[in-house]
Amino acid sequence: MATKLVLITFAICRLLITVGLTMEPAELLRLVVDGQLSLDPSDVETASKDFGLMSRAEPLAVMHPASAEDVTRLVRAAYSSAKGFSVSARGHGHSINGQAQARNGVVVEMSGGNRVGSGKPAAGRSETVGRVVSEKGLYMDAWGGELWIEVLRATLEYGLAPKSWTDYLYLSVGGTLSNAGISGQAFNHGPQISNVLEVDVVTGKGELLTCSEERNSELFHAVLGGLGQFGIITRARIALEPAPKRVRWIRVLYSNFSAFTKDQEYLISLHGQPSSQKFDYVEGFVIVDEGLINNWRSSFFSPSNPVKISSIDSNGNGGVLYCLEITKNYDDSTADTIDQEIEALLEKLDFVPTSVFTTDLPYVDFLDRVHKAELKLRSKGLWDVPHPWLNLFVPKSRIADFDEGVFKGILGNKTSGPVLIYPMNKDKWDQQSSVVTPDEDVFYLVALLRSALDSGDETHTLEYLTDQNRRIFKFCDEAGIKIKQYLPHYTTQQEWMDHFGDKWPQFYQRKMEFDPRQILATGQCIFAGPSVSIAGHDQL
Ligand SMILES: Cc1cc2nc3c(=O)[nH]c(=O)nc-3n(C[C@H](O)[C@H](O)[C@H](O)COP(=O)(O)OP(=O)(O)OC[C@H]3O[C@@H](n4cnc5c(N)ncnc54)[C@H](O)[C@@H]3O)c2cc1C
Ligand SMILES: *[C@@H]1O[C@H](CO)[C@@H](O)[C@H](O)[C@H]1NC(C)=O
Ligand SMILES: *[C@@H]1O[C@H](CO)[C@@H](O)[C@H](O)[C@H]1NC(C)=O
Numbered sequence: 001m002a003t004k005l006v007l008i009t010f011a012i013c014r015l016l017i018t019v020g021l022t023m024e025p026a027e028l029l030r031l032v033v034d035g036q037l038s039l040d041p042s043d044v045e046t047a048s049k050d051f052g053l054m055s056r057a058e059p060l061a062v063m064h065p066a067s068a069e070d071v072t073r074l075v076r077a078a079y080s081s082a083k084g085f086s087v088s089a090r091g092h093g094h095s096i097n098g099q100a101q102a103r104n105g106v107v108v109e110m111s112g113g114n115r116v117g118s119g120k121p122a123a124g125r126s127e128t129v130g131r132v133v134s135e136k137g138l139y140m141d142a143w144g145g146e147l148w149i150e151v152l153r154a155t156l157e158y159g160l161a162p163k164s165w166t167d168y169l170y171l172s173v174g175g176t177l178s179n180a181g182i183s184g185q186a187f188n189h190g191p192q193i194s195n196v197l198e199v200d201v202v203t204g205k206g207e208l209l210t211c212s213e214e215r216n217s218e219l220f221h222a223v224l225g226g227l228g229q230f231g232i233i234t235r236a237r238i239a240l241e242p243a244p245k246r247v248r249w250i251r252v253l254y255s256n257f258s259a260f261t262k263d264q265e266y267l268i269s270l271h272g273q274p275s276s277q278k279f280d281y282v283e284g285f286v287i288v289d290e291g292l293i294n295n296w297r298s299s300f301f302s303p304s305n306p307v308k309i310s311s312i313d314s315n316g317n318g319g320v321l322y323c324l325e326i327t328k329n330y331d332d333s334t335a336d337t338i339d340q341e342i343e344a345l346l347e348k349l350d351f352v353p354t355s356v357f358t359t360d361l362p363y364v365d366f367l368d369r370v371h372k373a374e375l376k377l378r379s380k381g382l383w384d385v386p387h388p389w390l391n392l393f394v395p396k397s398r399i400a401d402f403d404e405g406v407f408k409g410i411l412g413n414k415t416s417g418p419v420l421i422y423p424m425n426k427d428k429w430d431q432q433s434s435v436v437t438p439d440e441d442v443f444y445l446v447a448l449l450r451s452a453l454d455s456g457d458e459t460h461t462l463e464y465l466t467d468q469n470r471r472i473f474k475f476c477d478e479a480g481i482k483i484k485q486y487l488p489h490y491t492t493q494q495e496w497m498d499h500f501g502d503k504w505p506q507f508y509q510r511k512m513e514f515d516p517r518q519i520l521a522t523g524q525c526i527f528a529g530p531s532v533s534i535a536g537h538d539q540l
Contacts, residue, residue: 028061028085028106031077035066037106047107052096053386054462057103057523060085064109068200068208068234071108075232076206078106078519084530086522089232091145091172096389097489099227100175101523105530108232110145111172138240139197144174144233151238152367161243161363164189167283167420168370174233178521179487180225180435182424182445184281184325187268190428193224193435195239201231204515208234222510225435227488228521229507230514244329247280247366248338249359252324252351253287257403259350260284260322264423265396265442266348267326271425276334276341281327286407286419288320320407322421324351329363377451386452388465389417390472391486394446395438396423398481402446405475410468414459417450434507436484436500445486448472489525496526 029037038044043062065071071089078085086105093100100107138160142151148162149169155161165183166176177199181192189195198212201223209231211220222230254260270278326345330338346356377383394402399421407419423444429437437443448469452462476483490496497504511518511527522529 027081028077031073033063033066033070033073035070036064037074038062038064043109046093047090047109048101049093050096050098050100051094051387052098052389053384054096054388055098055101057098057101059088059102059105059107061106062109063106064112068202071202071232071234072206072208074106074108075202075204075519078530079204079206079517084517084519086529087232087519088521088523089144089174089228091175092147092170094168094171094175095523096387096487098523099487099489099521103522105519105522110143110174110232111147112145139237140240141235141237142173144172144200144235146173147171148173148176149368149371152364155240156243156364159243160240161367162192162195162238163241164192164195165367166192168374169368170371170374173236173238177224177233177236178226178228180429182486184283184327184422186424186428187282187422188271188278188280188428190430191424191435192238193433194428194430196224196236197239198237199223199233200235201233203231204517204519212237218510219514221430221432222434222514224430224433226510227434227524227526229434229511229524229526230520232520244280244363245331246329246335247361247363248328248330248342249361249366250326250328250342250346251357252326252346252349253355254322254324254351255320256350257320257322257407258400260324261396261399261423261444263324263349263351267345268423268425268442271428276337277345279326279345280329281325283325283420283422285323285325286320286411286415286421287323288407288411288413288415288419319413324349327366382451382453386462388450388452388462388469389487390448390450390469392446392472392476393438393484393486394444395440395482396442396444397440398479399423399444401479402444402476402481405479406446406472410471410475412459414457415448415450416452416460416465417448420445420447420449434503434510436488436503438482438484447486491525493526 029039031037039061044058047062048056048058063070063074065074075087078087086102087108088100088102088105089108089110090100092111140151140155140160140162142154147170148166151173152161152169164181164185166181167183176192177196198210199220200208200210201219202208203219209216209219211217211223213220219230223233254263264282264284267279267282328338328342374383411419421444423442426437426441426443429435450465452465453460458464485499488499490499500507517530518527519530
């Protein structure tokens with residue numbers, strides 16, 4: 001049985017043939033829902049694409065659900081139909097490699113305003129914001145397709161906010177929880193999946209179940225970081241804290257990589273300290289060259305706050321600099337002490353003394369910082385371009401080798417986008433969830449967030465950058481650096497088995513239990529999909 005399955009799914013995303021017919025649109029449209037099942041070409045077109053702009057797969061239809069019950073009806077229909085068809089939840093479509101696409105299936109548009117009737121789903125609306133639950137503290141119940149920016153706006157009305165974030169807020173709750181959801185708060189609070197108290201999930205059998213640590217706990221752990229494989233998250237109960245008013249946002253530079261990582265690791269080791277004795281956010285990035293496309297995240301080094309990179313001696317360092325980015329939150333009650341607290345922390349660090357850049361801004365503006373950069377890129381036509389992004393978790397013990405081989409080596413002088421690097425504490429990650437991280441107490445996120453351009457410069461092209469990704473994998477493989485992909489993308493089941501390693505049997509077992517017909521999120525290319533229809537998408 002297992003052998004047969006492997007054979008069928010050997011190259012799930014490379015085969016473009018569809019074996020066996022899927023459901024007829026007419027049959028599908030007879031399904032009664034409160035929302036809308038659409039064959040509208042513009043809906044189909046949107047659902048065929050994603051932020052990566054590198055792969056496309058057309059669904060038969062698109063559903064705009066009015067409720068969790070609509071999602072249940074659809075998945076139940078897929079599960080019980082003779083031939084089966086795939087169903088993929090689509091959050092905000094910000095995947096890179098077609099993960100939310102569903103060839104010849106149905107894409108459920110979880111986010112967005114074009115819902116029918118009352119507009120927003122009844123289930124999981126924000127009524128419960130701010131309600132106190134005895135031991136578990138504050139929480140908000142959000143619809144699975146809600147964007148984090150919407151969650152933030154809703155909770156701020158109660159003076160509250162989620163604890164753990166992504167750098168960019170125009171992502172959906174269900175989408176980031178299906179991966180992990182990380183940013184500079186993760187060292188302290190863990191990823192977003194560590195800050196969820198309960199979820200409602202529509203399984204691949206079309207059952208709507210409420211899950212938590214106590215109830216249906218196997219499904220609860222499975223869906224967190226589960227790449228959409230076990231169910232569609234229709235509601236998530238998100239842990240909140242009192243929202244700070246303002247943020248002191250600091251950047252300091254290093255030319256010495258080991259001094260940089262030593263300081264980052266020191267700062268994340270303070271996670272157990274009282275909040276006055278640690279930063280609230282620790283990230284960092286690599287500066288290989290300057291220019292808008294390379295530093296689109298940094299509205300920070302503005303004309304009023306210029307950074308003279310050339311004035312810092314990086315000659316002995318191949319021209320590479322490292323920027324540590326840290327913040328401290330405050331409000332009226334802590335405004336008096338924040339300067340001393342920051343001073344005491346900075347004193348312990350070993351950055352280039354003349355390179356301290358400080359900004360002070362409202363909490364919301366800090367959290368929503370990347371949106372500003374997005375608007376800037378959009379205005380120049382630089383947002384809707386292919387994004388051959390690479391996100392890797394690198395074990396702490398090999399990060400210096402990674403620096404030598406990649407930042408100072410393979411990247412050359414040009415990066416075509418921001419390169420983020422920051423460490424996290426593994427003990428803030430629940431090992432029962434589906435997500436895979438390196439086998440060390442501390443590991444780094446390295447995010448190469450590139451935009452491919454036809455600017456005449458060969459190093460900006462999609463081909464060049466895609467090949468560079470291949471070279472980075474090859475380098476890590478040959479150097480024995482045991483990286484794990486974050487937001488993973490593979491095209492064969494063998495590669496997925498390697499990715500999950502020890503966790504594969506559990507992942508496989510959970511799939512057989514919660515989505516035995518392999519209906520859900522076929523765009524991830526982990527399982528073959530319903531019947532023997534070969535899912536997947538075309539490379540553009
Ligand atoms: C500009 C930008 C910045 C980013 N910054 C960060 C960052 O700082 N930190 C970080 O962790 N990530 C970041 N990401 C990555 C982001 O977390 C992923 O793209 C993630 O998939 C969320 O995007 P989405 O909501 O659009 O999901 P989609 O791309 O729509 O879906 C992703 C996967 O999740 C599944 N899915 C979607 N909704 C549900 C649901 N309700 N239930 C079950 N499965 C579902 C889909 O089927 C698909 O397989 C960033 C992405 C972009 C484009
Ligand atoms: C770089 O930093 C490390 C760690 O702080 C230190 O041991 C080393 O001497 C520094 N190297 C240089 C060239 O300054
Ligand atoms: C980087 O640019 C410098 C000039 O600024 C050049 O001398 C050097 O060879 C370049 N390095 C690579 C790896 O391209």
